[in-house]
Amino acid sequence: MYDTIIIGAGSAGCVLANRLSADPNRKVLVLEAGRAAPLASDIPSDWVTMFNTGADWGYYTEPQAGCRGRRIFWPRGKMVGGSGALNAMIYIRGLPSDYDAWEAMGCSGWGWKDVFPVFLFSEANADIKDSPYHGNDGLLHIGNVPYVDKYERMWIEAAEAAGYPYNPDYNGESQEGVGLFQFTIRNGERWGTGKAYLRPALERPNLTVETGVLVTKVIVENGRAKGVSYLIDGVAHTAYAESEVVLSAGAIASCQLLMLSGIGPADELKAVGVDPIHDLPGVGKDLQDHLNIPITFYTKEPLGIGAWTDEVIADSFEEWRDYRTGIRSSPWVASGGHVCSRPGVEPDLQLYGAMSPHRDYARFLGGQSGITAHCTLQRPNSRGEIRLRSANPIEYPSIDPKYFVSDPDGLDLATMVEGVKINRRIMEQSPIRELVDYEVSPSAECKTDAEIANYVRGHMTTLYHPSSSCRMGTDAMAVTDPSTLKVHGLEGLRVADASVIPKMVSGNLNAPTIMVAERAAQMILAG
Numbered sequence: 001m002y003d004t005i006i007i008g009a010g011s012a013g014c015v016l017a018n019r020l021s022a023d024p025n026r027k028v029l030v031l032e033a034g035r036a037a038p039l040a041s042d043i044p045s046d047w048v049t050m051f052n053t054g055a056d057w058g059y060y061t062e063p064q065a066g067c068r069g070r071r072i073f074w075p076r077g078k079m080v081g082g083s084g085a086l087n088a089m090i091y092i093r094g095l096p097s098d099y100d101a102w103e104a105m106g107c108s109g110w111g112w113k114d115v116f117p118v119f120l121f122s123e124a125n126a127d128i129k130d131s132p133y134h135g136n137d138g139l140l141h142i143g144n145v146p147y148v149d150k151y152e153r154m155w156i157e158a159a160e161a162a163g164y165p166y167n168p169d170y171n172g173e174s175q176e177g178v179g180l181f182q183f184t185i186r187n188g189e190r191w192g193t194g195k196a197y198l199r200p201a202l203e204r205p206n207l208t209v210e211t212g213v214l215v216t217k218v219i220v221e222n223g224r225a226k227g228v229s230y231l232i233d234g235v236a237h238t239a240y241a242e243s244e245v246v247l248s249a250g251a252i253a254s255c256q257l258l259m260l261s262g263i264g265p266a267d268e269l270k271a272v273g274v275d276p277i278h279d280l281p282g283v284g285k286d287l288q289d290h291l292n293i294p295i296t297f298y299t300k301e302p303l304g305i306g307a308w309t310d311e312v313i314a315d316s317f318e319e320w321r322d323y324r325t326g327i328r329s330s331p332w333v334a335s336g337g338h339v340c341s342r343p344g345v346e347p348d349l350q351l352y353g354a355m356s357p358h359r360d361y362a363r364f365l366g367g368q369s370g371i372t373a374h375c376t377l378q379r380p381n382s383r384g385e386i387r388l389r390s391a392n393p394i395e396y397p398s399i400d401p402k403y404f405v406s407d408p409d410g411l412d413l414a415t416m417v418e419g420v421k422i423n424r425r426i427m428e429q430s431p432i433r434e435l436v437d438y439e440v441s442p443s444a445e446c447k448t449d450a451e452i453a454n455y456v457r458g459h460m461t462t463l464y465h466p467s468s469s470c471r472m473g474t475d476a477m478a479v480t481d482p483s484t485l486k487v488h489g490l491e492g493l494r495v496a497d498a499s500v501i502p503k504m505v506s507g508n509l510n511a512p513t514i515m516v517a518e519r520a521a522q523m524i525l526a527g
């Protein structure tokens with residue numbers, strides 16, 4: 001018998017495993033479906049090479065009516081460290097107003113004044129000292145990118161020439177402007193929560209971590225979570241928890257597991273053969289994600305990833321292996337920024353100037369060197385849902401983010417069209433302009449807003465940030481209680497991961513998820 005069972009050793013689960021097992025009187029079990037992270041996870045440049053491997057759940061959405069019927073690829077980490085072991089390692093918190101909006105939605109205790117100290121508490125910034133905006137004593141190592149390509153600096157110069165000010169610290173006083181991102185990289189190696197939080201706790205006798213374990217159900221008796229059922233190599237097992245079960249399986253699997261356990265919209269559960277035990281209509285609803293649109297240019301000279309030969313790849317790996325330096329110590333998303341699509345808004349677009357001629361999540365590279373300019377919508381209106389397809393826990397759920405179609409005013413699409421125009425403007429400035437041969441995609445013929453919108457629908461990707469599928473709140477569609485993160489109406493069951501985020505923040509989701517997990521641990525330890 002354990003005190004606490006944590007489902008999932010991802011970004012959030014590893015934080016909880018560390019914080020909760022720091023209490024020697026608490027017996028903690030962590031159950032993770034994946035196994036140890038592969039070498040590619042350690043190497044910052046190699047994150048995209050893990051897509052569609054055993055370390056990736058490799059989900060696809062339902063065909064998206066707003067995206068010309070395409071199914072959108074949704075990679076998620078399936079390994080110790082979770083998506084934080086697969087991600088691009090950018091560290092960003094979002095805007096203070098994002099969290100104040102959470103509070104205004106009924107999540108009292110989650111305003112900026114409440115969460116900012118938690119961000120500082122978890123942060124160990126190696127490069128920015130004596131700043132009121134950064135912590136230096138936490139467990140989460142943050143640093144500047146170890147390798148900056150000269151063309152990344154040129155992209156920043158071009159963006160400045162287009163009128164966007166240089167910002168040396170977008171986690172500082174203001175997010176607006178362009179510059180270099182900060183990363184969860186330590187001495188040239190990925191340092192997600194699997195290493196920062198879980199690894200140092202593994203020696204503790206009160207912490208057990210089991211990998212290769214697929215949790216299939218939370219066992220609930222008389223309104224209280226008692227334990228979990230899981231499969232190891234297809235064989236069923238159970239484990240019991242005295243105090244509680246914490247779902248940290250991520251924004252897809254946490255709501256899937258609630259529904260498999262009979263907790264969710266009762267009619268929908270019955271329709272797929274699951275006996276409802278607790279009618280909670282919001283489970284799986286209100287799903288949000290960051291939408292991203294890349295545009296690609298070929299360059300006249302070889303540069304960046306497009307210039308890598310087999311020899312460069314081999315030599316750079318040896319350099320990384322021996323010294324943790326060089327081109328493989330960069331995730332190649334170092335130059336970017338946050339800009340406003342129109343006057344009177346806070347930065348609503350995140351930009352990247354990636355020195356890589358890629359398309360389709362960098363699974364394919366172009367025939368010559370190039371630059372891909374990405375633009376992400378920071379605060380989307382689109383909200384979708386996750387539903388069970390069947391009562392079979394092995395079957396992936398139906399993921400329908402309803403991109404664009406759930407935003408009847410069309411603001412999401414219109415803002416992304418502006419983002420494409422901003423990226424084109426940047427690419428027209430010196431010193432990048434002189435490098436560009438021609439625009440490959442969407443190509444110079446795509447000119448009018450309507451043509452660009454059609455391109456956005458046909459090429460948008462996820463920026464990998466599903467959230468809000470078990471969102472916090474006090475309204476009828478809320479799933480988790482903001483003051484405890486307990487599932488409404490049940491005892492002994494909490495959710496602590498990206499799925500409780502009530503509304504998308506203006507920035508990538510790892511840091512906010514880690515903050516949520518830190519707070520969940522504080523709540524649990526407080527009893």
Ligand SMILES: Cc1cc2nc3c(=O)[nH]c(=O)nc-3n(C[C@H](O)[C@H](O)[C@H](O)COP(=O)(O)OP(=O)(O)OC[C@H]3O[C@@H](n4cnc5c(N)ncnc54)[C@H](O)[C@@H]3O)c2cc1C
Binds near residue numbers: 009078080081253465
């Ligand atoms: C490719 C990619 C790039 C990204 N880039 C960035 C970035 O640069 N910066 C940033 O801030 N964010 C980034 N993100 C997003 C960020 O990494 C995630 O939002 C964050 O990791 C989510 O954490 P989580 O704890 O909610 O879920 P996860 O980290 O996904 O953890 C869930 C864990 O639960 C396990 N699990 C799931 N189901 C079960 C089950 N049934 N039984 C047992 N275990 C189970 C999973 O295997 C996984 O380990 C990226 C994400 C991806 C996928």
